[in-house]
Amino acid sequence: MKLRIDHGRIIDPVNAIDRVGSVYIEGGKIVSVTDEPAGFMPDTVINAENQIVCPGFIDLSTRLRDMGHSRKATFKSEVIAAAAAGVTTLCLQPDTVPVIDTPAVVELIKELAEKAGYPKIYAVGGLTQKLEGAELSSMLSLKQAGCIAVGNANQPVKNLLILRRAMEYAASHDLLLMFRSNDFWLGNNGCAHEGAVATRYGLPSIPEAAETIALAQCLELAELTGCRVHFGQLSCKRSVIKIHQAKKYGLKVSADVAIHQLHLTENDMTPFDSAYHVLPPLRTEDDKQYLRQGLAGSTINSICSDHQPHDLDAKLGAFPETEPGMSSLETLLPLMLKLVAQHAITLEQGIACLSANPARVLRLNSGALTPGFSADICIFDPEREWQVNSESWKSQGVNTPFWGQTLKGRVTHTLQAGKIIHRL
Amino acid sequence: MTDSLQLNAEGKLKHFLTIEGLSKSLLTEILDTAESFAGMSEHQVKKVPLLRGKTIVNLFFENSTRTRTTFELAATRLSADVINMNIATSATSKGESLLDTIRNLESMFVDMFVVRHALSGAAHFIAQQTAPHISVINAGDGQHAHPTQAMLDMFTIRQIKRDFSTLRVAIIGDILHSRVARSEIQALNTLGAAEVRVIAPKTLLPAHVESLGVSVSHNLTEGLKDIDVVMMLRLQKERMSSALLPSESEYFKCFGLTEEKLKIAKPDAIVMHPGPINRGVEIDSKVADGPQSVILKQVSNGIAVRMAVMAMAMQKPGVA
Numbered sequence: 001m002k003l004r005i006d007h008g009r010i011i012d013p014v015n016a017i018d019r020v021g022s023v024y025i026e027g028g029k030i031v032s033v034t035d036e037p038a039g040f041m042p043d044t045v046i047n048a049e050n051q052i053v054c055p056g057f058i059d060l061s062t063r064l065r066d067m068g069h070s071r072k073a074t075f076k077s078e079v080i081a082a083a084a085a086g087v088t089t090l091c092l093q094p095d096t097v098p099v100i101d102t103p104a105v106v107e108l109i110k111e112l113a114e115k116a117g118y119p120k121i122y123a124v125g126g127l128t129q130k131l132e133g134a135e136l137s138s139m140l141s142l143k144q145a146g147c148i149a150v151g152n153a154n155q156p157v158k159n160l161l162i163l164r165r166a167m168e169y170a171a172s173h174d175l176l177l178m179f180r181s182n183d184f185w186l187g188n189n190g191c192a193h194e195g196a197v198a199t200r201y202g203l204p205s206i207p208e209a210a211e212t213i214a215l216a217q218c219l220e221l222a223e224l225t226g227c228r229v230h231f232g233q234l235s236c237k238r239s240v241i242k243i244h245q246a247k248k249y250g251l252k253v254s255a256d257v258a259i260h261q262l263h264l265t266e267n268d269m270t271p272f273d274s275a276y277h278v279l280p281p282l283r284t285e286d287d288k289q290y291l292r293q294g295l296a297g298s299t300i301n302s303i304c305s306d307h308q309p310h311d312l313d314a315k316l317g318a319f320p321e322t323e324p325g326m327s328s329l330e331t332l333l334p335l336m337l338k339l340v341a342q343h344a345i346t347l348e349q350g351i352a353c354l355s356a357n358p359a360r361v362l363r364l365n366s367g368a369l370t371p372g373f374s375a376d377i378c379i380f381d382p383e384r385e386w387q388v389n390s391e392s393w394k395s396q397g398v399n400t401p402f403w404g405q406t407l408k409g410r411v412t413h414t415l416q417a418g419k420i421i422h423r424l
Numbered sequence: 425m426t427d428s429l430q431l432n433a434e435g436k437l438k439h440f441l442t443i444e445g446l447s448k449s450l451l452t453e454i455l456d457t458a459e460s461f462a463g464m465s466e467h468q469v470k471k472v473p474l475l476r477g478k479t480i481v482n483l484f485f486e487n488s489t490r491t492r493t494t495f496e497l498a499a500t501r502l503s504a505d506v507i508n509m510n511i512a513t514s515a516t517s518k519g520e521s522l523l524d525t526i527r528n529l530e531s532m533f534v535d536m537f538v539v540r541h542a543l544s545g546a547a548h549f550i551a552q553q554t555a556p557h558i559s560v561i562n563a564g565d566g567q568h569a570h571p572t573q574a575m576l577d578m579f580t581i582r583q584i585k586r587d588f589s590t591l592r593v594a595i596i597g598d599i600l601h602s603r604v605a606r607s608e609i610q611a612l613n614t615l616g617a618a619e620v621r622v623i624a625p626k627t628l629l630p631a632h633v634e635s636l637g638v639s640v641s642h643n644l645t646e647g648l649k650d651i652d653v654v655m656m657l658r659l660q661k662e663r664m665s666s667a668l669l670p671s672e673s674e675y676f677k678c679f680g681l682t683e684e685k686l687k688i689a690k691p692d693a694i695v696m697h698p699g700p701i702n703r704g705v706e707i708d709s710k711v712a713d714g715p716q717s718v719i720l721k722q723v724s725n726g727i728a729v730r731m732a733v734m735a736m737a738m739q740k741p742g743v744a
Contacts, residue, residue, distance in 0.1 A: 196635040200444070202544040202567030202606055205631065272545035316523050316553075318543035320566070 001043055002026045003418060008048025008379060010034065012055060013352040014368035023053055025375040028418035033369050044420075046413055048379050052347075055355035055367050056088025056376035056414060057332065060178070060256050060304040061232055063325070064090075064121070065396075066112055068097030073309035073396040078329070079118035081395035083422035085305070085329040086378030086411040089120040089359075089366060091178070094131060095153035101126035101137040103145035110146065120376070120416060122148035122362070124178055127166050133157040136166055140173050148362055149230070151178035154279060158184050160217060167227035176362070177229045181215035181239065182280070191320045193281040197266040204320055206281055208236040215239050219246050222253060230361050231255040233306055235280035237290035244299040254361050255299065257291050258306035259335045260326055262344070264288075264401065274315040274322035275401040278306075292344040301357040303350075305332045309397020327397030330388075334407035337382055341408075347382075375418040384410040429551055437736045439551045439560040442569040443610035451578065451614055457732035458579050462725070464501065474735050475504035478535040483525075483550075484563070485511045485541040490699055490723065491563050491573070495538050498730035507534075522546065523553060530555050536738065537561070544568035544603075559737040561730075567601050573698050574607035576729040578615060580722050581653055584694055588612070592619040592650050594689075595638075596679060597657030597706055598628045600668075604698045605657060606636070613637045623647035624679065627668040644679050648688040656681055656697045659706045672705050682708045686716065694718050 003025040010033060011018050021034035024042075031037050059082070065073035082090055092109060094100035100109065106123050113121040125142030127150045129135045139150055150170050157163040170177050190206035192198040198205035215231060219242065222229045234240060234257050243255045260278065265285050269276040276282060294300040308325025315322050336350045345353070355378075359367025366376055386392050387406050414422035430439040430446075437450065464470055480499045482492055492508065499506045511525065522541075529537070536559045539547045544566030551560040564570040585591055593612055599605045599622050612620045620638045622629065634640060641647030648654065663669050686695065695707075695717045703709045712719060 194631045196632040199630040199632055199635065200606070202565075202569070202603055204544075204567075207631070272548045313521070316521070316549075318522065318541060318546035318549050318566070320543050320545070 001418065002041060003044045003046070003375075003415075004040070004042035005046045005048050005053055005377070005379065008051050008053035010053045010369065011348060011351050012369040013348050014356045015370060017369065018348065023369060023377065025415070025418045028375055030369055030371050030373050030375050032371055046379065048413075050383075051379050051381050051412060053377060053379050054351045055369055056378045056416065057086045057354040058358040058362070058364070058367055059087050059090040059307070059329070059332070060230070060302055060358050060361065061093055061258070062090040062305060062307045062329070063093055063095070063309065065096075065309060067108070071311045072314065075112040075116040075118075077394070077396040078307070078309060079116045081329045082118065083414045083416070084394045084411060085332050086380060086414050087305075087329060087332070088376035088378070088414060088416045089122065089364070091148060091362070092121055092123050093153045094124050094126040094151060095155065099126050099130050100124065100147070101129050101131070101142070103138075103141050106142060106145035106147060118416070118421065122146070124148065125150045127152040127170070127177065128157060128162065131155040133159060133162060136169055139170055139175055143173055143175055149176040149178045151180070151232075154180055154182065156182050156184040156187075156214070160221070163218070164221050164225060167221050167225040171225050171227040177227050178232050179218050179229050180232050181211045181218060183210045183214040186210035186213060191277060191281065191324070192269070193266045193283045195266055195284060197269060201271055208238055208283070211236055211280055212238045212242060215242055219251065219253065222251055229253050232304065233258045233261070233280060234291065234294070234300060235261050236283050236287045240290045240294035240299055244294070247299065254301050256302035256304045256358070257295065257300050258328070259303050259332050260306075260328060261291055262288065262295070262303070262339060263335055268401075272319045273401070274317070274319055275326070275399055275403070277315075277319060277322050277324045278326055279324040292339065295353060296345050296349065301353065302361060303332070303336060303353040304358075305329045307395075309395050310399045311397070315399050325399070326401065327395045327399045329395060330393060331400060331402050331407065333380055333411060334409040337409035375415055377415040378411055379413040380409060380411045382409050384408070386410050429548065436739060437733070440571055440733050440737055441547050441551055441560065441562045443571050443574055443607050443614065444569075446614065448614050448616065451575070451611060454575055454729070454732050454736065455579050455582055457736060458575070458725070458728040461731045462728040464728075471501050471503050473503045475499070475502040475738055478504040478738060479533065480504045480506050480536040480538060480734070481529055481534045482506060482508045482538045483511060483529070483540070484509065485539070485546070486564070488540055488564070491540065494723070494726040495563060495730050498727050498734060501727070502731055502735060504734075522549070526550055526554055530558065534558065536734065538563050540564045542566055561733060561737060564603055566603065567606070568603050569607045570603040571607050572726070572730050572733055573604050574611040575733065576722060576726045577608060577655070577696060577698070578611050579725045579729050580696065580718055581694070583721075583725070584718065585652060588615040588617045591617045591652045592621065593617055593653040593655060594621045594623055594647055594651045595655045595657065596623045596644065596647070596681065598659055598663060599624050599633060599657070600628045600630045601660065602657050608655060609636050609638055621647055621651070625669070628663070644681075644685055645688060648685060651689040652693055654681065654686065654689055654693055654695045656695065656701075656707050658698065658700065659702055676705055680704070680706055680708060681711050683710050683714065686711055696722060699723065
């Protein structure tokens with residue numbers, strides 16, 4: 001099977017390519033970019049005129065639900081959403097039901113992924129059993145079963161001695177820790193940023209310190225244990241400063257930010273609208289600007305969707321009792337392009353934050369259009385406008401604050417290992 | 425959303441969920457309407473037929489005696505039929521969702537819900553979800569709002585002090601967890617009070633409290649200077665177990681209102697409390713029962729103010 005993508009503007013940050021040309025694919029792999037291989041006779045040709053051709057997106061934090069939570073979403077529904085979003089590889093957080101803490105659950109996930117026709121789902125193994133923060137999971141077995149990293153999802157490890165040992169053990173097996181900084185006690189079951197808005201609406205609140213203190217502790221333990229750590233979903237200014245300092249100091253750490261944190265703040269929250277209930281909470285304009293600068297200056301190297309589809313019931317109730325999280329795969333590209341339009345980052349940076357950089361975090365041979373790499377490719381029309389509504393939306397979770405809005409930028413084709421998994 | 429949700433197309437009250445977003449003239453209209461009802465309680469026949477044939481459900485997801493009773497009395501005096509539901513001991517404890525409870529009651533053709541709930545935003549949620557002909561009155565939601573309490577306090581203040589523009593008001597105690605305080609602050613600022621001051625230790629103040637439009641003091645002796653109205657808040661016992669305060673006695677020593685401390689305020693200052701009071705914790709009995717206390721007046725005014733809000737919210741559009 002040979003495939004050629006013609007006339008597109010090819011952007012590949014790793015190989016420093018930004019020009020109009022063709023991409024040649026054979027046997028699921030990239031054969032050549034711009035230079036035509038001798039005697040290449042394609043079976044399929046995609047015309048990508050006025051479109052951008054770039055590496056497929058790699059999402060560092062996704063929930064696909066199914067198993068015990070099929071009412072929220074299914075692998076089947078969410079991989080269609082992922083493909084429509086240009087995502088070709090994703091990391092499944094371990095807080096599934098049941099939790100990803102045994103090789104059997106990893107096998108189950110592989111099976112669901114195969115059945116859904118979307119093989120590049122990497123499970124993140126639980127750092128502790130049942131994510132309870134009490135006993136270590138069988139990390140080596142999880143790694144051997146295919147887990148790409150370990151983490152405790154949104155569940156805190158309250159006891160620092162257990163966190164230290166978990167990190168030592170992960171380091172012994174050269175496992176990456178994906179860490180969501182969140183001090184259980186300071187978080188105090190809050191549901192909104194501790195600031196003027198939560199004060200006005202009387203919402204239980206979460207101070208920045210709940211994130212920055214947990215982050216600082218984990219940085220100390222990263223140095224002590226030698227564990228590789230990736231900090232997920234930063235939400236505030238002082239977290240960016242701390243990561244910047246740690247990198248300057250020489251620690252091997254990386255960080256990502258969820259796309260909505262780069263656009264929304266506490267002030268955007270319509271009072272008591274549960275679509276805005278996310279964790280970490282939406283913070284201030286100042287935090288948002290620092291997160292954007294952190295991205296521009298590479299302190300934060302990746303953008304993730306932090307996709308969390310929910311059923312309607314989960315979001316129906318008084319704000320504090322609703323479940324946190326947004327369905328956010330399909331808004332990932334348009335919101336990244338909005339950052340570019342607002343001059344927060346360049347287009348090349350935006351694409352790198354969604355492909356090359358997360359690939360580096362995960363040590364994957366992907367995220368680039370390098371000949372020999374799997375042909376994971378996203379083709380999008382940066383000018384195309386579309387409305388977020390029940391006709392355009394693929395995810396089973398409609399819990400997005402962008403519902404009804406018109407966004408700019410749409411994926412037209414997604415290729416995973418040379419196979420077209422999405423065509424608009 | 426707050427504005428459009430509780431007001432109809434003509435800018436009249438449809439639901440009463442929060443003071444925020446309501447104009448000075450609307451608050452004044454509530455107070456004036458309440459005044460017309462206030463004399464009624466002393467009449468032989470304490471009823472007007474304004475809401476005859478209407479069904480009002482008191483939906484209390486949290487226990488309350490005083491608020492529920494005054495709402496019930498207010499509704500009965502407007503000739504409405506009242507059903508009291510203590511959900512704290514009812515369906516939701518069997519796992520029924522808030523929305524299911526509402527849907528079930530809706531199908532019994534009720535006209536108004538009076539809602540008290542332990543979570544902020546519950547009344548907003550019910551107002552958004554309920555059938556369009558039903559009005560929702562917030563009788564206290566979590567730490568967010570208790571607008572009828574605020575209005576009955578404004579009513580009491582106006583009875584005694586007349587003009588808000590010269591008033592300095594101190595609110596003392598657990599501002600952090602208090603829906604009463606949030607609504608009082610909004611009402612006082614909307615009605616143009618000269619100053620609203622909150623007095624509490626840092627552990628009982630929310631972040632950026634000054635953004636609510638208040639000045640802040642951590643010292644009762646200093647904070648009471650030049651004050652016309654002293655509003656005490658109830659201190660919940662669990663504040664001690666959650667490490668917000670060391671002990672009741674230390675709290676009383678620092679923030680308890682005694683005769684001696686009250687002397688620091690203006691000589692004609694009034695003392696208010698939304699009840700129920702903790703004697704010897706936030707307020708000394710001598711002050712609570714003393715000549716400057718208007719605490720019981722607040723309670724009786726509660727009926728007139730709640731009648732006013734209910735009558736206004738049930739007015740059909742186009743009817744003056």
